[in-house]
Amino acid sequence: MQNDRLISRDFLLFGLLGLLAILLFVLDIFFGSLLIPFKTILQVLTGTGNVNPEIRSIVIDFRLPKAITAVMAGMALSISGLQMQTIFRNPLAGPFVLGISAGASLGVAILVLGFSSVFTLGLFTISGSWALVIVAWLGSALVLFLILAVSIRIKDILTILILGMLFGSASGALVNILQYFSNESMLKSFVIWTMGSLGSVTKSQLNVLIPSVIFGLVLSFFSIKSLDVMLLGEQYAKSMGLRVRNARFLVFTSTSILAGSITAFCGPIGFIGIAVPHIGRLLFKTARHKILIPSSLLIGSIVMLLSDIVSQMPGYESTLPINSVTALVGIPVIIWIILKNRKFSSV
């Protein structure tokens, strides 16, 4: 291959991944905690037959939005992880290295843990899902703002990484304080939020989530060229004409919108952002983002849909928290990367 046109192997891989994604999407609708016969589900989807309204509601109002959310989460987290790994030249970077999920957690903690007595007055409802979304998003936005402010003054990208992690730790410390002084039920609510949830995103919430994710993804498309050249480091990138500060802005903003939106609606979901880009690198054997971005979109969807199906534990009455499943999937991949990368430290 002497040019940047895709070879037939790439086309084949993309085709297979696409088919797999579609298949898993369908399976995610077919499988859930409740055992619903396939025939019934088909009837609901095609609008035929006589189906109980609650069964219909489960398929249309619960499973379909959940599957779409899984796809959005898979795509958003993978692309933000990919961008972070490239810009920091660190294979273990993920969407949350800038402290985004920590910021979101802080927002939610302040709401759920700090104002519990205010809620019982009926001034707000903490279980009001939009309230949670808004504070989580505000929290991530605050962190984004801090990071952008810092990256104007600071040239060294490694310093920015460390600062991002410190912002995250600081948020975590504040959350710990709030947790320490709260009672059991509030604490439990908060802890459950941190376990992540794909199933509580409703259709009207999807109307906000989907455009946010698409916006973040579009921004990342505009960064394809910058990301490629940043593989060599910011010094080389600049010598080849990249306006590094602008490129950073675009990447950080895209990552924050993607990771922040998912965290706001679904809670923090880990490991996907770190592991999925590496699977793409492994399959396509390339470092170029023109291929890695689409591959991460597909693989991210696949992994997230698969995790969701597993977490539903079909046939059992309860479900697993999504974070545990993504951890079980992601950790072996990450271990494998570490072992494979002992020689080289870069992406």
Place this chain on the structure above:
Amino acid sequence: MSNQQVNITVQNLSVGYKKGKSFVAIKEGINVNAHSGELIALIGSNGIGKSTLLRTLTGFQKALGGEILFNDRKLGSFSIKELARVLSFVSTEAIRVQNLRVWELLAMGRYPYTNLMGTLTDEDNRIIQRAIQQVGLAGYEDRMIDQISDGERQRAMIARTLVQDTPLIILDEPTAFLDIRNKYEIIHLLHDFVKTENKTVLFSTHDLNISTSEVDKIWLMLDDKVVEGAPEDLILAGNFDQMFHSDKVYFNAESGDFMLRKNVIGTYTLKGPEGRIFNWTCRALQRIGLVYTETKPLVVINIPSEEKNMLWKVEINSKEKLEISSLYELTAELYKRLSGL
């Protein structure tokens, strides 16, 4: 392909770094030039400021004073994009990216010229192809850059600058860590496209031998000033001696080498025909600190006349007689006997 020719003019330049609120100047009042079609070596001892000067020339660091002009245009007036079409750079940083092919690495050099998506035109492809040929990496297009040798990778990085198609190329120690054969190959490469395409190429190095024999001009950084000139100019002017403070090191003007002054342990003379054996025996004895003399030498050696079954016949102080079959034994024996005295 760019036909531009660029001269570098450095006027009264001060370079250094910022410390807190103030600036620390490493070198001040630098006045040097480089013309198109010239290969220039920047030489100086460690820590003297070579990298700082290069980083200032490439715009990574701000100058503390003075001007840098490319063809009479100030460096500061170039936008980042404009500069990328004029100047390309190879640093000392080792590039460790996985899954990147040689061809893809070179393709990055077209960054200043491609559209938003980075699509390569036929012209771009042609330029990349040509660069691969020029650095002698034909056939390496699909090899991963982390799986080729250091020398090949260095050539690939240089090829990238060719792809970037700039009239000015600056390299920071391009021959460091390469074996002797690769060192010469890189320098020859640079020399080639300086001459064929009239580029201006500036590189810093510690390899004095190669520089003094291959480059058009040297910028020599000393403690108090920067001098420029052809290598031979600087040698004749004795500038290289000022590089080192120690009187243990001196610049041998005949061989063009830096040498350690040895403790003289004795004098010698050789009897035998001139030629390779004569020359190399001299070198070996010089290495251990013996000085050649015609009058009253301490050691007299009859060198072998042919290169098979060589035997040196040694007489020390008109007393001891030895027969030795290798220069290794010769130097060892002589050193043992004479250095104690």
Place this chain on the structure above:
Amino acid sequence: MKINILLLFSLILGLLSCGNQPHKQTIANSNQFAHGFHIAKMGEITRLDVFNPWENARNFVYSYYLIPKSIAIPDSLANRAIIRTPVEKVVVLSTTHIGFIQKLGIESSIIGVSGKDFVSNPIVRKGIDEGLVHDVGYDQNLNYELLLKLKPDLVMAYGIGSDVAAHLSKMKELNIPVVINAEYLEETPLGRAEWLLFVASFYNQDDHAQQIFNEIVMEYDSMKTLVSSSNRKPLILSGLPYKDNWWVPGGKSYMANMIADAGGDYIWKENPSRESFVVSLENAIVKATQADLWINTGQTNSIQEILESDERFKIIPALQQKMVFNDNKQMNLTGGNEVWETGAANPQHLLRDLIHIFHPEIMTDSAFHYYQKLN
């Protein structure tokens, strides 16, 4: 050979665990309904046994010896847990304990609470405002120094899991008398209420308490009989989910029993758990659509708030028909709900409310005590 080692091992373990309380003992019971405690009178001294005072505890007994302040402590009981009676200054770590003390009319004995914001009792609140009643903090940050300073005659604690043992040993070190109340583990409403007798024994108000309790039993049973004559049993849904899972009362739990006593049919009555269990959202929705009535919807005050927490609940018929009732009518300004405080001690009020909800035709002139209908 293997079996011998195993036996030796268990013997050693058994010997080691014998040295300190709690210890294995056969479970005797002096009560009509409550399983969790036993009162044994030994002359002037009373022994209180508390059994398995936290979830998943098995074969644990805490024994307390109530010795009147007027007599000396016998040598034989020198190393046991001793409380000098009658107690005059008491710290309570759960607001439920306040409910029992309130029935006896001696709230003035309370000098310390855990979480003053959640207290509803007006006498105690007045004490808090005047600085006579102190907040000693929650589980992990219990203010031991304050406890020492207050020198209570008794601290009433409760355990969530075995980490309560850490508090107990700490307080024992500091010579603070502490007992574990486990009324919340009783799965029958009358069993829970019977812990009034447990609390009363520290105050030497046994007879007074027995009388009050008998009245409660009578009132409760008469209402229960009244409603059992009805043929109709509405299906009841209880709880509010959060995120992907729904924690609901088990089929043999306190709430389930209360619902049954009130003439309702609890949707998950087949479930064998005596505590709560978790159901996935999908499974819960399907069950929920069968319910006639929905009770105990968390912190919500209106139908709108329920929909705000998840708009998909609109398919639940009970919600569409606005047959939703929540037990948060008596909320104080700082987040305390009176039902948590006095509900356990007053099952008759709860029963009355529930019967009013399930069978409005029977209790026509009742006003809600703890519950409100959500609009």
